[in-house]
Amino acid sequence: MATPKPGKPVRGSKTGQPIMALFDLLGRSWTMGVIWHLYKGPSTFRKLQEYCESISPTTLNKRLKELTESHLIERSIDGYMLTQQGRELFELLSPLGKWAKTWANNYTSK
């Protein structure tokens, strides 16, 4: 599948509304996990495979290409790393970590 781009048809919006393009990008298996792991620091392909537990190389490679095309990650001497934009995105995503914990609690108590 093509990398979703704002302004082009994406899942959720034929006119490619930015938020829907972003949801299309983030809403693919592993994408958010990869961003999450890369925030800790640059990482190689093989290390990402370990961190992401059961991700297949096929899928990881696709995700890395999409994120690169989207200017959220880039390659450095140390492997893949988040760009400035990527870091900003992570920081918006990071409150989800705390929320998820309380969600997990409610979950078990219901």
Added chain:
Amino acid sequence: MATPKPGKPVRGSKTGQPIMALFDLLGRSWTMGVIWHLYKGPSTFRKLQEYCESISPTTLNKRLKELTESHLIERSIDGYMLTQQGRELFELLSPLGKWAKTWANNYTSK
């Protein structure tokens, strides 16, 4: 596929870390879009189908079941609506809207 639950194996974490369970849930096609639309107010199945443009009934139905099991949405007299938890989640997601716009700009200028 089963609804991801914290504490159970999910994509990204065999022990079901809450954040990974959340990413597994949100990172399925249309999930974030559905939450986004429902924040505006309760909506019926058919209206969600319209809002989400090309979502298939099969997929919509699956997503609605997952979100219900996850206590993020519930049914009311007016149709599906976000729960309190669902609204909280949306509010964490909402900054993405603004970010996506600047992302879209950078995108076109590169």
Added chain:
DNA sequence: AGCTTTGCTATCAAATATGTAGCAAAAATT
């Protein structure tokens, strides 16, 4: 020069999503 690690591709199988049709139940209309 040989051994390892890294980044990936190829291939095939399994899981998901899509498209279209249509039906039963509830609601609105006549």
Added chain:
DNA sequence: AATTTTTGCTACATATTTGATAGCAAAGCT
């Protein structure tokens, strides 16, 4: 009260995505 319309889905076939496994070429040690 009978008829039409709307709603919420299910069935089924097809297309697309993801996953598992094997393995190879290039780079980096030793």
